Amino acid sequence: MVVQTSSRAAYKISGRGASRIAASIEAGIAAGHLAPGQALPPIRDLAAELEVNPNTVSAAYRLLRDRGAVETAGRRGTRVREQPATAPRNLDFPIPADAKDLVNGNPDRRLLPELVFPRGISQRLYKGETILPSLLTAARERFAADGVPAEHVVPAFGAGDAIDRVLSAHLRTGDTVAVEDPGWGAVYHLLPAMGLAAVPVPIDAEGMTPQGLAAALNRGARAVIITSRAQNPTGAAVTARRAEELRTLLAAHPDVLLIEDDHGADITPHFGLNTLTGATTHWAHIRSLSKAYGPDLRCAITAADATTAARVAGRLRLGAGWVSQVIQDQVHRLWTDERVEKQIAEAARAYTERREALIAALAARGIAAQGVSGINVWIPVPEEAVVVSGLLAAGWAVAPGAWFRAGSAPGVRITVSNLDLAEVEPLADAFAAVLSASGSGGAV
Numbered sequence: 001m002v003v004q005t006s007s008r009a010a011y012k013i014s015g016r017g018a019s020r021i022a023a024s025i026e027a028g029i030a031a032g033h034l035a036p037g038q039a040l041p042p043i044r045d046l047a048a049e050l051e052v053n054p055n056t057v058s059a060a061y062r063l064l065r066d067r068g069a070v071e072t073a074g075r076r077g078t079r080v081r082e083q084p085a086t087a088p089r090n091l092d093f094p095i096p097a098d099a100k101d102l103v104n105g106n107p108d109r110r111l112l113p114e115l116v117f118p119r120g121i122s123q124r125l126y127k128g129e130t131i132l133p134s135l136l137t138a139a140r141e142r143f144a145a146d147g148v149p150a151e152h153v154v155p156a157f158g159a160g161d162a163i164d165r166v167l168s169a170h171l172r173t174g175d176t177v178a179v180e181d182p183g184w185g186a187v188y189h190l191l192p193a194m195g196l197a198a199v200p201v202p203i204d205a206e207g208m209t210p211q212g213l214a215a216a217l218n219r220g221a222r223a224v225i226i227t228s229r230a231q232n233p234t235g236a237a238v239t240a241r242r243a244e245e246l247r248t249l250l251a252a253h254p255d256v257l258l259i260e261d262d263h264g265a266d267i268t269p270h271f272g273l274n275t276l277t278g279a280t281t282h283w284a285h286i287r288s289l290s291k292a293y294g295p296d297l298r299c300a301i302t303a304a305d306a307t308t309a310a311r312v313a314g315r316l317r318l319g320a321g322w323v324s325q326v327i328q329d330q331v332h333r334l335w336t337d338e339r340v341e342k343q344i345a346e347a348a349r350a351y352t353e354r355r356e357a358l359i360a361a362l363a364a365r366g367i368a369a370q371g372v373s374g375i376n377v378w379i380p381v382p383e384e385a386v387v388v389s390g391l392l393a394a395g396w397a398v399a400p401g402a403w404f405r406a407g408s409a410p411g412v413r414i415t416v417s418n419l420d421l422a423e424v425e426p427l428a429d430a431f432a433a434v435l436s437a438s439g440s441g442g443a444v
């Protein structure tokens with residue numbers, strides 16, 4: 001069957017059995033011929049075209065759904081997922097070379113510490129420890145300073161990987177997970193790829209709302225993922241008061257798996273951690289190195305209860321084996337070098353300055369923006385597409401809130417990590433101009 005693709009080229013779906021048809025669609029997605037959000041042909045049409053039984057096409061679509069390649073949304077039919085789990089790369093919108101990229105969520109390369117690999121580093125062989133002893137000691141000190149119990153510590157390949165592994169250690173297909181709404185897009189894509197369903201929970205500047213979490217727990221959520229600080233996309237940070245409220249709720253559901261994502265720990269020193277760990281039997285506190293030290297380290301260190309840590313480490317051993325000790329040694333160096341510590345403190349200060357400058361500039365134009373911590377500013381807007389395309393035309397690429405939300409109100413995300421202070425006023429002017437041109441005035 002020929003499907004009109006977004007690039008106006010046509011893609012021909014082929015095959016006679018369910019797995020062949022699914023493979024043909026998967027290949028089209030991987031090659032970019034079938035775009036994110038694009039509708040697949042109605043089952044009956046494709047069945048007629050391929051001269052197969054509709055049940056065969058239906059089975060093919062089910063296979064693709066189970067692999068996280070497509071989603072079925074009632075009357076909207078079956079569509080390619082925004083970040084299909086079968087595509088080898090991100091399928092974000094292309095940003096013109098002359099636009100300023102405030103979309104990608106990267107740290108500022110100039111504020112990252114240099115990676116220095118010592119000569120003559122000793123090689124780890126098979127059958128060693130999961131975690132380098134020196135890194136274990138450094139991690140325990142960091143976790144203890146923040147009140148996180150750290151008897152059991154496991155490295156993984158970043159926070160996303162750690163979340164994947166911790167969920168796999170406890171949940172089964174069909175289970176539901178309470179997630180922040182708006183929240184980290186990667187989690188919204190990961191869950192369906194794992195056969196899990198998201199239960200969106202509203203958040204405010206202090207984190208998940210207690211009413212929202214209570215509703216999700218009452219609906220039977222088996223796990224909850226909470227960002228401690230530098231929440232993506234709103235910059236929320238869990239306050240002591242909120243942590244207390246959420247702990248009380250979780251304590252009444254001790255079987256719920258708690259995943260705490262503290263990826264902003266090192267770039268948010270002005271917000272002390274208010275951990276929820278210990279409120280449930282099974283929990284994991286994940287600290288990614290990506291934002292402060294560099295995403296290419298692909299490393300996050302997780303403290304967890306004994307069972308969770310043993311399952312994650314045991315499963316890791318059977319597949320990937322371990323996180324290279326070349327990387328672990330680097331993480332240890334970065335976490336214990338005083339010069340690096342000063343550099344990271346400077347990066348945190350710079351990000352705070354950029355974030356606060358943008359929020360103030362928008363406020364001066366009557367535009368309310370959120371972002372108490374981290375590298376993102378979230379701005380509620382009436383029409384995301386109008387604002388995103390209007391800003392793009394003015395040379396500013398920002399992220400549509402749709403990437404991060406389920407049922408929450410529209411907004412856009414501006415990542416400020418690469419925003420120069422000199423760009424703040426022109427950006428705020430462009431924002432105000434786009435809003436007033438769209439007829440929504442300044443305040444939203």
Ligand SMILES: Cc1ncc(COP(=O)(O)O)c(C=O)c1O
Pocket residue numbers: 105157158159160161184227231232261263288289290291295299300
């Ligand atoms: C909420 C959140 N957690 C963690 C991360 C870092 O993920 P990783 O460690 O997999 O690079 C990000 C990156 O954008 C994030 O937004």
